[in-house]
Amino acid sequence: MRLTGDVVVVGAGMVGAACALYVARSGLDVIVVDRGPVAGGTTGAGEGNLLVSDKEPGPELDLALLSVRLWAELAEEFGESVEYEAKGGLVVASNPDGLTGLQRLADGQRTAGVVARPVTGDALYDLEPHLAPGLAGAMHYPQDSQVMPALAAAHLLRASGARLLTGRTVTAVARTPEGAVRGVRTDRGDIHAPSVVNATGTWGGELATLAGTHLPVLPRRGFVLVTEPLPRLIRHKVYAADYVADVASDSAALQTSPVVEGTSAGPVLIGASRERVGFDRSFSLPVVRELAAGATRLFPALADVRALRSYVGFRPYLPDHLPAIGPDPRVPGLLHACGHEGAGIGLATGTGHLIAQALTGKTPELSLTPFSPDRFPEPEEVA
Amino acid sequence: MRADLAVIGAGPAGLAATLAAAAQGVRVTLIDSAAEAGGQFYRRPAAALRARRPQALHHQWRTWERLRDGLGTHVESGPVRHLTDHHVWLVERRSTGFTVHALLGPEQRDPAEVRADAVLLATGGYEKVLPFPGWTLPGVIAAGGAQAMLKGGLAVSGRTAVVAGTGPLLLPVAAGLAAAGVEVAALVDSADPLAFVRRSRALVAEPGKVVEGAGYAGRLLRHRVRTLARHTVVEAHGTERLEAVTVAALDRDGRVRPGSGRRIPCDTLAVGHGMLPHTDLAETLGCRLDGLTVHVDDEQRTDVPGVWAAGETTGIGGSALSLAEGHIAGRSAAARLHGTEPDPRAWAAAAKARTRLRAFFAALDTVYAPPAHWTELVTDDTVVCRCEEVTGGTIRAAVAELGARDARTVKLLTRAGMGWCQGRVCGPAVAGLAGCAFTPSRRPFARPVPLGVLARAGEADGD
Ligand SMILES: Cc1cc2nc3c(=O)[nH]c(=O)nc-3n(C[C@H](O)[C@H](O)[C@H](O)COP(=O)(O)OP(=O)(O)OC[C@H]3O[C@@H](n4cnc5c(N)ncnc54)[C@H](O)[C@@H]3O)c2cc1C
Ligand SMILES: Cc1cc2nc3c(=O)[nH]c(=O)nc-3n(C[C@H](O)[C@H](O)[C@H](O)COP(=O)(O)OP(=O)(O)OC[C@H]3O[C@@H](n4cnc5c(N)ncnc54)[C@H](O)[C@@H]3O)c2cc1C
Numbered sequence: 001m002r003l004t005g006d007v008v009v010v011g012a013g014m015v016g017a018a019c020a021l022y023v024a025r026s027g028l029d030v031i032v033v034d035r036g037p038v039a040g041g042t043t044g045a046g047e048g049n050l051l052v053s054d055k056e057p058g059p060e061l062d063l064a065l066l067s068v069r070l071w072a073e074l075a076e077e078f079g080e081s082v083e084y085e086a087k088g089g090l091v092v093a094s095n096p097d098g099l100t101g102l103q104r105l106a107d108g109q110r111t112a113g114v115v116a117r118p119v120t121g122d123a124l125y126d127l128e129p130h131l132a133p134g135l136a137g138a139m140h141y142p143q144d145s146q147v148m149p150a151l152a153a154a155h156l157l158r159a160s161g162a163r164l165l166t167g168r169t170v171t172a173v174a175r176t177p178e179g180a181v182r183g184v185r186t187d188r189g190d191i192h193a194p195s196v197v198n199a200t201g202t203w204g205g206e207l208a209t210l211a212g213t214h215l216p217v218l219p220r221r222g223f224v225l226v227t228e229p230l231p232r233l234i235r236h237k238v239y240a241a242d243y244v245a246d247v248a249s250d251s252a253a254l255q256t257s258p259v260v261e262g263t264s265a266g267p268v269l270i271g272a273s274r275e276r277v278g279f280d281r282s283f284s285l286p287v288v289r290e291l292a293a294g295a296t297r298l299f300p301a302l303a304d305v306r307a308l309r310s311y312v313g314f315r316p317y318l319p320d321h322l323p324a325i326g327p328d329p330r331v332p333g334l335l336h337a338c339g340h341e342g343a344g345i346g347l348a349t350g351t352g353h354l355i356a357q358a359l360t361g362k363t364p365e366l367s368l369t370p371f372s373p374d375r376f377p378e379p380e381e382v383a
Numbered sequence: 384m385r386a387d388l389a390v391i392g393a394g395p396a397g398l399a400a401t402l403a404a405a406a407q408g409v410r411v412t413l414i415d416s417a418a419e420a421g422g423q424f425y426r427r428p429a430a431a432l433r434a435r436r437p438q439a440l441h442h443q444w445r446t447w448e449r450l451r452d453g454l455g456t457h458v459e460s461g462p463v464r465h466l467t468d469h470h471v472w473l474v475e476r477r478s479t480g481f482t483v484h485a486l487l488g489p490e491q492r493d494p495a496e497v498r499a500d501a502v503l504l505a506t507g508g509y510e511k512v513l514p515f516p517g518w519t520l521p522g523v524i525a526a527g528g529a530q531a532m533l534k535g536g537l538a539v540s541g542r543t544a545v546v547a548g549t550g551p552l553l554l555p556v557a558a559g560l561a562a563a564g565v566e567v568a569a570l571v572d573s574a575d576p577l578a579f580v581r582r583s584r585a586l587v588a589e590p591g592k593v594v595e596g597a598g599y600a601g602r603l604l605r606h607r608v609r610t611l612a613r614h615t616v617v618e619a620h621g622t623e624r625l626e627a628v629t630v631a632a633l634d635r636d637g638r639v640r641p642g643s644g645r646r647i648p649c650d651t652l653a654v655g656h657g658m659l660p661h662t663d664l665a666e667t668l669g670c671r672l673d674g675l676t677v678h679v680d681d682e683q684r685t686d687v688p689g690v691w692a693a694g695e696t697t698g699i700g701g702s703a704l705s706l707a708e709g710h711i712a713g714r715s716a717a718a719r720l721h722g723t724e725p726d727p728r729a730w731a732a733a734a735k736a737r738t739r740l741r742a743f744f745a746a747l748d749t750v751y752a753p754p755a756h757w758t759e760l761v762t763d764d765t766v767v768c769r770c771e772e773v774t775g776g777t778i779r780a781a782v783a784e785l786g787a788r789d790a791r792t793v794k795l796l797t798r799a800g801m802g803w804c805q806g807r808v809c810g811p812a813v814a815g816l817a818g819c820a821f822t823p824s825r826r827p828f829a830r831p832v833p834l835g836v837l838a839r840a841g842e843a844d845g846d
Pocket of ligand 1: 010014034047050170200207271339347
């Protein structure tokens, strides 16, 4: 059987699923390929925070604001099946200095369209009764929300009506003599299409290489701790002010200021650490210990709650911490939608929407220039 | 307190290893979650019950007495420390050796840490139980649980039981129940023990086991227990608790023969489908697994330096094999801790037994298997994951409609295996329903651990 479509999306993670949905809804015939199952990559190994609160003003925040709006729209359609919850975020400061920093960040975010409300004194404990006593204050971000990533990817894919081919590895990107994309080769046959979307997350650099071009995506490891199911103890996504600094950090060293959140299924998720150690899956007690320590500092009552497991994932990051989104001028027909680091779930909807606009010749809602895939220098030729 | 060698698990393998290493002058700390030594095999009737003839439930009673007395002697004279009620949740590899992290007592709230230069994992295995309609009713218990009930409690008389599933453990369980006064209405095995007898070569090589099996069979005959080979339980019935089971014959392909069902009244169903090794601690240490078992070399060393493994964690094979492997591991660890190359001639007899027994159990494995089409018996409303109450229908929908191709994705999409037991019970069933091979899922913690304990774990001495 000859497999032909308008667009091949490589990668059935959250980003590939959102691309499939928006592209299919713009009238194109989409085929999604993944070497594993749905959500078998980082999407199945992370958390589902949809955050605006942790982003400095700039292109990523603009994309996040577009994305949370689109998520809210999708939530009406997908209802509870993706466990969407618009629960809001609470960023707490333990001392007055931290609070000043928070206020400065929030001022900038507000000009971009973020809703941020200062919370002090008793009001803080009305919002989160189990927080540690004596905190200086906090900022409340009602736009922060969450989904369950694997469910979201699976349901968006199903709703897209795209043909889903799992268990197939893309081994090459087929190109015309002129260099334009004409499909992909897989270990189980060719798929023909004039457009290919690279939604392979942390493996985005490898796919770029298969297409004869270059994208420096690297892994940034994260551990998450999962507790036993609890009655609702924690109402928002709660994290300490230093988290924002960790997210934006260029350091390869370990950072662990945790985000603590309850889930609709009951367990509390504590995550996530950030460190650049390649694809090393081995368990690290020092890292997980720091997560537990950070969480129990915020919520002393968690000390008696049991962790059932921890898991590890690899965020796809690019050197300037922005994703690559849009057509690759070096390879006609190739589009990238990868490198979302620790925000790929949140940013998936905006990304899918922008990719659909690019594929149908519409003017994208946000400028794609900051996300342009050829913004990085070519690696030196190794002789 | 620092030990040369920390042995985790005080079953046959851990005991044999402890004695072998201690005899060579190694300081051993033996750690087990149970209140007493013995593991699954030598779980003794609680002393308080003062069972008159505990040996009636125990073959190889003399071996046990020798292990028990040996342990007592070494503990008294000093080189061995035996820590009971220590639930190990993690073994951590550090630059200067290992830290064993445990939680104390039944509450598992307070921490204890043991440091050692080397670690020997002898954590044994646990029972596999596949789901079928009604399997969550009170009165349905794991076959191993029934055995433990006998060996530990003895309060079983006046009951009617069916023993079902597959595997060599069903025989001793049925015989034990019958001997304790339970009326065993049937022993139902999906395999055909006759097929086993045909594996003559492995049998001839293992006369002891044949005698053991014949002994059980003889006892079953004496108690007039009906054996139904190539049969399976298709449903357990009852409202509040178990009242009866329906068993049916299997055809050549492992499907239930239509019209062959019959109802057997009972209040207890002891069911088991074989054993699975405990590999959590090994896996978190980074030890290589061969499929479901911890990989070891001829000396019982894992591929992580300083970590040995013995007994059922390296492959299911009965107590005699665990004893042999434990002995070899203990000798090897002792030599290497002393900085010498071990001489395999020192354990030649154990090595010979190991070879023989592994061949024997490999042969057994080819005979005892769940019905090939057991998943067809799991109805859409059968609960498969008990912790998260996920049904067969939900799992099938994740596979058919949401693109799940493996157990991990099924778990992500349905929560099957995400609950308290972390898929230890439902893992094989979920894999079967997803149509993929069962592989151990990563469980960094062998036991749930309080965040307060985790937040301070291993801080006591930094290195
Ligand atoms: C610990 C942790 C916590 C996180 N928390 C959050 C959070 O709270 N909020 C948030 O928004 N983000 C979070 N993230 C980040 C988020 O998980 C990722 O950004 C996101 O999952 C990336 O999705 P993706 O679809 O791009 O990649 P993936 O989900 O990795 O999908 C890529 C897919 O491509 C497939 N693939 C690769 N190569 C090939 C090939 N050659 N052929 C076929 N298929 C191929 C892979 O099999 C994979 O399925 C977290 C990440 C981690 C690790
Ligand atoms: C019902 C039944 C009947 C059997 N009948 C026979 C028979 O007739 N003949 C025969 O040869 N064999 C029989 N066996 C098998 C026999 O019991 C096993 O082969 C043998 O016990 C395996 O020894 P082991 O030392 O490898 O493991 P085990 O005996 O399982 O010992 C492992 C020990 O490790 C401890 N442990 C595990 N994890 C941890 C942890 N995280 N922290 C602390 N401690 C831990 C456990 O508490 C246990 O005490 C039977 C088994 C069962 C279940």
